[in-house]
Amino acid sequence: MNEKNKLIDKYSAKVYKNRKDHILQLEDLDEAQSIAANTRAIPGVMTARGCCYAGAKGVVVGPLKDVCVITHGPVGCGFYSWGTRRNKARADEDSGGKNFVPYCFSTDMQEPDIVFGGEKKLEKAIEEAVALFSPACIMICSTCPIGLIGDDVQAVARRTEEKYGIKAIGYSCEGYKGVSQSAGHHIANNGLMRYVIGTGDKAPAKKFSVNVLGEYNIGGDGWEQERILKRCGIEVVSMFTGDGSYGALKNAHLAGLNLVMCHRSINYIAEMMKTKYGIDWLKVNFIGVGATCKSLRDIAKYFNDAELTRRVEEVITDELSLIYDDIEYYKSRLTGKTAGIFSGGSRSHHYQVLLRDFGIETIIAGYEFAHRDDYEGREIIPFIKEDADNKNIETITVERDLALYRERYSEAELEALGAELDVDSYDGMIPEMNPGNIVVDDYNHFETDELIRTMKPDIFFSGIKDKYSIQKAGVTSRQMHSYDYSGPYAGFRGAVNFGRDVTMALYTNAWSFVSPPWKNEPMLVGTIGG
Amino acid sequence: MLDLTTSNVMERTALRVNPCKTCQPVGAMYAALGVANCMPHSHGSQGCCSYHRTVLSRHFKEPAVASSSSFTEGASVFGGRSNINTAVKNVFDMYDPDIIAVHTTCLSETIGDDLTSYIMDMDLPEGKTVVHCNTPSYVGSHINGFFNMMMGFMNYLTKKTGTPNGKAAIFPGWVNPGDIRELKRIATLMGVPYVMFPDQSGVLDAPMTGKYEYFTGGGTTLPEIASLGDTEQLIALGEITSGEPAELLQKKWKVPHTLLPMPVGIAYTDAYVMALQKFSKKEVPEELEEQRGQLVDLLLDSHPYTHGKKAAIFGDPDVVIGLTSLCLELGIVPKYVITGTPKDEFTRRVNALLEKYNVEGCTVKANADLFELHQWIKNEPVELLIGSTYGKQIAKAEDIPFIRAGFPVLDRYAGPLMPVVGYAGAIRMVEKICDALMDRQDRDAADEDLEIVM
Numbered sequence: 009m010n011e012k013n014k015l016i017d018k019y020s021a022k023v024y025k026n027r028k029d030h031i032l033q034l035e036d037l038d039e040a041q042s043i044a045a046n047t048r049a050i051p052g053v054m055t056a057r058g059c060c061y062a063g064a065k066g067v068v069v070g071p072l073k074d075v076c077v078i079t080h081g082p083v084g085c086g087f088y089s090w091g092t093r094r095n096k097a098r099a100d101e102d103s104g105g106k107n108f109v110p111y112c113f114s115t116d117m118q119e120p121d122i123v124f125g126g127e128k129k130l131e132k133a134i135e136e137a138v139a140l141f142s143p144a145c146i147m148i149c150s151t152c153p154i155g156l157i158g159d160d161v162q163a164v165a166r167r168t169e170e171k172y173g174i175k176a177i178g179y180s181c182e183g184y185k186g187v188s189q190s191a192g193h194h195i196a197n198n199g200l201m202r203y204v205i206g207t208g209d210k211a212p213a214k215k216f217s218v219n220v221l222g223e224y225n226i227g228g229d230g231w232e233q234e235r236i237l238k239r240c241g242i243e244v245v246s247m248f249t250g251d252g253s254y255g256a257l258k259n260a261h262l263a264g265l266n267l268v269m270c271h272r273s274i275n276y277i278a279e280m281m282k283t284k285y286g287i288d289w290l291k292v293n294f295i296g297v298g299a300t301c302k303s304l305r306d307i308a309k310y311f312n313d314a315e316l317t318r319r320v321e322e323v324i325t326d327e328l329s330l331i332y333d334d335i336e337y338y339k340s341r342l343t344g345k346t347a348g349i350f351s352g353g354s355r356s357h358h359y360q361v362l363l364r365d366f367g368i369e370t371i372i373a374g375y376e377f378a379h380r381d382d383y384e385g386r387e388i389i390p391f392i393k394e395d396a397d398n399k400n401i402e403t404i405t406v407e408r409d410l411a412l413y414r415e416r417y418s419e420a421e422l423e424a425l426g427a428e429l430d431v432d433s434y435d436g437m438i439p440e441m442n443p444g445n446i447v448v449d450d451y452n453h454f455e456t457d458e459l460i461r462t463m464k465p466d467i468f469f470s471g472i473k474d475k476y477s478i479q480k481a482g483v484t485s486r487q488m489h490s491y492d493y494s495g496p497y498a499g500f501r502g503a504v505n506f507g508r509d510v511t512m513a514l515y516t517n518a519w520s521f522v523s524p525p526w527k528n529e530p531m532l533v534g535t536i537g538g
Numbered sequence: 539m540l541d542l543t544t545s546n547v548m549e550r551t552a553l554r555v556n557p558c559k560t561c562q563p564v565g566a567m568y569a570a571l572g573v574a575n576c577m578p579h580s581h582g583s584q585g586c587c588s589y590h591r592t593v594l595s596r597h598f599k600e601p602a603v604a605s606s607s608s609f610t611e612g613a614s615v616f617g618g619r620s621n622i623n624t625a626v627k628n629v630f631d632m633y634d635p636d637i638i639a640v641h642t643t644c645l646s647e648t649i650g651d652d653l654t655s656y657i658m659d660m661d662l663p664e665g666k667t668v669v670h671c672n673t674p675s676y677v678g679s680h681i682n683g684f685f686n687m688m689m690g691f692m693n694y695l696t697k698k699t700g701t702p703n704g705k706a707a708i709f710p711g712w713v714n715p716g717d718i719r720e721l722k723r724i725a726t727l728m729g730v731p732y733v734m735f736p737d738q739s740g741v742l743d744a745p746m747t748g749k750y751e752y753f754t755g756g757g758t759t760l761p762e763i764a765s766l767g768d769t770e771q772l773i774a775l776g777e778i779t780s781g782e783p784a785e786l787l788q789k790k791w792k793v794p795h796t797l798l799p800m801p802v803g804i805a806y807t808d809a810y811v812m813a814l815q816k817f818s819k820k821e822v823p824e825e826l827e828e829q830r831g832q833l834v835d836l837l838l839d840s841h842p843y844t845h846g847k848k849a850a851i852f853g854d855p856d857v858v859i860g861l862t863s864l865c866l867e868l869g870i871v872p873k874y875v876i877t878g879t880p881k882d883e884f885t886r887r888v889n890a891l892l893e894k895y896n897v898e899g900c901t902v903k904a905n906a907d908l909f910e911l912h913q914w915i916k917n918e919p920v921e922l923l924i925g926s927t928y929g930k931q932i933a934k935a936e937d938i939p940f941i942r943a944g945f946p947v948l949d950r951y952a953g954p955l956m957p958v959v960g961y962a963g964a965i966r967m968v969e970k971i972c973d974a975l976m977d978r979q980d981r982d983a984a985d986e987d988l989e990i991v992m
Contacts, residue, residue: 020631049584051608052625053632059585082644082675083554083878084561088589090928092596092948099541110540110931111909116554117676122648132552140553141542152583152645153676156614183583184614184645400611453603454632457750473591477601481750522748 011446011462015455026050030449034441041438045449046379048187048397054453056350056376056473061085063192063377064181065149067273068200071095071224071249072257074103076143078113080130080161081151085183086114094490095224095250096231102255104144113137117153126159131167138172145175145254147199155182175254177203188377188450189352190272191401197276198404200248200257205281206412208258214243216311217263221278221289222270222353225250227495232502233294239323240304241316248274261285261412265310267292267303270353271434272375272382282432284406286415288422291434294498295358297328297335297365309429327500335365338507341515343367345466348459350374350451350474351488354382357437359469359488362497366507368467372459373437374448383447385436457481467514482522484513539935543909545916555909556928558852559878561675564590565683565712566641566690567604572736573691574757575636577629578604581622581651581670582643583614597946598715598742598954603752605629605638609645618651623660630663633752636760640670641687647674667760669694679879680945681779681854684712688736688783691763698767698791705731706817707769707793709783711776711800711856712945713959715743720957721775721801721810727823728814733762733769743955767791773813775959776800776856778881799887801959802860802967803867804833810960829961836965837868840972843992845869847975852876852911852925853944855884855904857958861924861943862888864967866895873900873920880905908932922975939974943967 009017012033016024029044049055058066061079066089069077079086090112099107115133117126134146146168148161161178168176177199181192218237223230230250237244245263246256261281266289268278278289290310292303301324308320345368349356352375360370380388422431438447446463448455456474460483468478469488478485486492486509494509496502563580567590570578580587587606594602605628607613607621622640629638640653653670660668671690673683688709708725710718718739725732740756766772772787772795774780784795801810807830811822848871851861855877862872875888884904892900901914912932915923923933923940927948933940947953957963976992983989 020627023628023631048610049606049608050624050628051621052579052605052628054603054605054629055584055608056588057584057608058588059583062585062588078553082561083557083559083679084564084586084589084644084675086554087557087560088593090556091931092592106542108542111542112554112556114554114557115552116557119674119676122644122676129552134553136548136550136553140544140548140550140555152614152643153648156645156648183585184609184611187610188584396612397610453752471592472595473588473602476595476599477603477750480601480744480746480748482748522746 011459014462015458018458023050023053031455032447034438034443034445034447041384043380043383043447043449045375045383046187046190046377046398047395049450055450056452056471057188057450059183059189060181060185060192060195061149061151061183062089063189063273064179064196065089065192066093067189067224068193068196068249069147069149069179071097071109072147072252072254073097073099073107073109074143074253074255075145075147076108076113076137076141077147077149078115078130078133078137079149079151080115080126080154080159081117082153083114083116085151086112093224094226094493096228097225097251100253103253104255106143108141108143122153122157125157126154127164130159130161130164134164134168134176138174143174145177148176148178150178150180150182152183155180175203186401187397190377190379193273194276194401197274198402201277201280201406202404204254204257205277206258206261206285206409210259211262212243212245212264214241216241216313216316217243217245218265218267218307219246219248219260219263220244221248221266221268222274223247223250224270226489227491227497229294229496229498229502232496232499236300236304236323236327236499240320242307248277261287263287264416265290265307267307268434269294272353272378280404280406284409284413286413288416288431290429290431293358293361295355295502296361297331297500297503299358299361300499300503306429310425310431331500331504334504335507338504338511339366341511342507345514346371348372348463348465348468349488350376350448350456350470352376355488357382357440360440362503362506365503366510370441370445371465372446372448372463373441374451376450378449381434381436383436383438383449385439386434453477467510486510486513540912540931543912543916543935545913547910547913547917554907556912557878557907558876558911559679560593561644562673562678562680562683562686563641563643563675564593565680566639566671566673566687567591567602568594568712568738569684569687569736570639570641571602571741572738572757573637573639573763574755574759575753576757577633577635577638579606579625579629579638579640580604580643581607581618581640581653582645583609586643593946593948594742596948599951600742600744601750602742603633607646614645614649617649618646619656622653622656626660626662626668630666635753636665637667637669639687639690640668641673641683641690642670643673644675647672667694681712681879685779685782689786692766692783692786692790695760695763696767696787696791697764701768702770703765703768705733705765705769706814707733707735707766707772707787709735709772709774709780710737711779712854713800713857714954715739715741716954716956717959717963720960720962724811724826724960725814727826728811729818729820730814733765734758735763735766767793769793771796771817773798773810773817775810777887778855778879778883799863800856800860802857803864803964804830804961805867806860806863807960807964826961833961833964833968836968840968841869843972843975843979846871847922848873848920849922849924850874850911850915850920852908852929855879855881857944859884859887859891860958861967862891864964866891866897868968868971870922870971871897871900873918874911874914875900875902876906876911877904878907922971939978941970941974
């Protein structure tokens with residue numbers, strides 16, 4: 009019996025029936041592997057998933073540093089998403105010198121507000137926010153009770169715009185919407201597309217310019233990418249949304265190309281910008297040395313400019329020479345180890361590439377809130393069946409903006425380019441993996457523990473909810489959402505940081521003390537007498 | 539840091555900025571983790587459960603198990619009965635606790651899910667129990683959630699056999715496992731047989747053994763909770779956290795209670811010791827009296843470095859009242875004392891303390907937030923800041939020595955293992971306070987003024 013069957017065999021009939029399709033043990037990779045994803049979590053299984061609000065506020069709009077994001081609801085949701093995600097930000101010109109990231113704003117709704125409606129309190133809160141902070145943009149994120157009591161946050165946003173002459177956007181991202189954070193990503197994407205992107209007119213100064221989509225600057229990852237791109241002579245117009253700003257996002261439509269890091273949380277915007285403004289997107293991966301080189305070369309190929317290509321090669325050569333010794337050292341300590349990764353967006357894919365740079369094979373990988381295309385590639389999208397939960401999340405359709413649409417390449421040129429470059433597409437995580445490996449969608453606590461027991465990885469990358477149980481079981485555990493407060497892990501320098509941290513975690517002296525010495529010594533010392 | 543905060547204080551009635559409280563359910567989850575072989579269960583959408591487990595794990599650096607009803611839009615419309623039934627079956631199947639402790643969320647409260655009847659109708663496996671409490675997030679704070687969960691357990695499980703069990707019940711309030719261990723040590727030294735409820739020691743400070751179990755075996759056992767009705771006396775610590783559960787035990791089973799402040803500092807620890815003595819009618823043992831003497835000695839030795847220093851203290855009501863008392867014992871002026879929890883009793887109690895020590899010119903406020911505290915500090919600075927992790931932003935912005943205490947402390951290690959309560963806890967806090975103030979004096983001293991002996 010393989011590890012997958014050993015695992016699901018422990019389930020009751022109903023749970024078995026559901027979970028068997030969410031877990032794959034990869035076999036012959038020439039055949040397409042199909043997985044169930046983006047469906048309801050089963051109550052009580054201890055899913056790792058969060059909610060729609062977490063996806064919209066926590067992930068996508070929270071990092072926008074010049075936006076006063078007001079959580080409309082009781083105080084908890086705002087509190088938990090306050091400063092805990094490591095989306096680093098520095099005030100800059102685009103943000104008008106402001107940085108709201110260290111702050112938490114909430115309407116802190118009380119019982120009477122639930123009974124009589126919270127719109128008045130929300131409007132008062134906005135009035136106070138404007139008086140105190142004069143933000144250029146306010147975003148309202150609704151929590152569970154808001155939808156139930158029927159507060160119209162979009163109407164409040166419209167009134168805010170009229171009254172104060174600032175941008176205001178209301179998001180109905182109540183926690184119960186959809187089946188995971190993913191619904192919130194989509195809702196937030198829709199709002200940014202509708203109300204922000206395309207409203208600015210500051211054109212990039214450089215010939216080659218990009219937006220980095222789905223990069224939240226956790227631990228400074230975005231800054232490392234920006235450093236490298238700048239060295240290559242590429243301007244970053246905006247970052248969605250790590251260290252990002254409303255001020256910069258407005259101009260995103262004027263960039264030459266979109267780079268997509270986290271496919272799940274931002275692919276909607278990438279697609280819509282292609283339709284509306286003609287901007288192509290490349291799925292890049294700046295996690296991993298080889299992956300970073302490939303991503304840079306892909307960008308150069310896309311822009312198809314001899315000088316840029318030369319510059320990119322120069323930067324790659326130089327950066328590689330700077331990190332070579334470190335990478336080789338950590339590789340010597342790590343080669344042959346095995347890993348498991350349970351994470352969000354695209355990380356469970358990205359980090360497999362970086363781990364391979366150090367000779368580590370990933371034998372278990374899974375996502376909290378991915379869709380089938382994140383596992384199987386975008387070709388699967390037309391075949392994904394919609395269910396009631398997905399249908400509740402609005403899909404917006406955009407049309408070509410006749411004034412702002414600019415074709416970067418003709419269809420024919422794109423096709424030619426496509427021979428050596430994947431434009432506007434993504435193949436998913438599964439092609440990265442090997443036969444025997446396990447893929448788990450919407451993993452839960454039980455499955456994590458069971459798989460660690462049967463697959464015996466040397467190190468497991470997951471989140472804080474799993475970290476300590478894995479560690480208590482004697483397996484090295486590192487957080488893949490927060491990097492255990494280290495980083496950056498992206499780009500060339502990030503790869504070194506990652507190698508250092510993984511080596512430290514596996515070899516830290518504390519592991520040698522887990523079993524007390526007296527457990528291995530006889531308790532009584534005596535002589536055999538005659 | 540916090541560059542958008544100005545000294546211009548404006549009255550706010552709607553916008554909460556940088557809260558000093560969170561919502562009820564996390565308190566319920568923490569209380570339920572203090573019960574042996576218990577799975578806390580969040581009846582709402584799964585984000586709540588995820589956030590609460592996360593903040594608990596970040597504070598304790600330990601696993602915090604809890605399950606969720608994983609509401610979708612459908613459940614929010616039609617009610618969560620089928621979700622809770624599925625969840626309860628799966629939790630018992632997969633994780634096998636003895637008991638599931640359900641708390642509600644703002645979602646299930648707003649739609650009016652009737653947990654009492656859902657649970658009554660459940661077909662539970664032999665020997666398994668499900669209890670619940672209501673924790674609407676839009677009422678009170680996480681402190682309410684903590685005591686509501688305690689009362690949930692008590693409502694379902696306590697009994698009176700008619701035969702007193704010769705024990706005292708102790709409600710520790712919302713404290714760390716290290717505090718509970720200290721409270722137990724003192725009770726044992728005082729010769730008092732007790733039931734501690736809840737008891738997160740052994741759960742959220744579990745040792746590393748190389749073996750992980752969903753349930754560590756630590757926590758108040760179900761027979762112990764049941765026996766609360768047979769205890770002879772309740773010592774309830776933390777007036778605001780433990781007051782309502784104490785009332786309930788009195789009302790339900792006529793167990794008399796002594797309601798005391800959280801035993802932080804000398805006076806409040808003395809009160810705890812004397813309450814125990816009243817029960818056991820035994821002399822205070824040498825070991826404890828010696829430790830108290832050491833603490834007083836320490837206060838006298840170090841007073842030149844603490845006397846007259848101005849501090850701001852924030853956090854949950856009971857721990858803040860305790861820390862304020864300790865600060866006053868050290869001669870520190872508690873210039874600003876706030877809690878986010880909306881309880882007027884907090885203000886009354888802190889003001890009474892200030893009056894006792896004849897200290898004037900301090901600002902005390904419940905239902906306050908860290909933004910206004912920061913603004914006050916900008917107008918009139920303090921020399922020491924004591925509170926949860928979020929104080930570090932203010933401490934950095936205003937360059938104030940900062941001591942972490944209370945919940946949550948997300949950015950330091952070992953805290954939950956150590957006491958703040960008792961004489962031992964006070965000694966530890968005095969060391970922290972002196973270190974912070976004296977490190978600052980050293981840092982700021984001109985070379986010629988740097989003292990080798992202090």
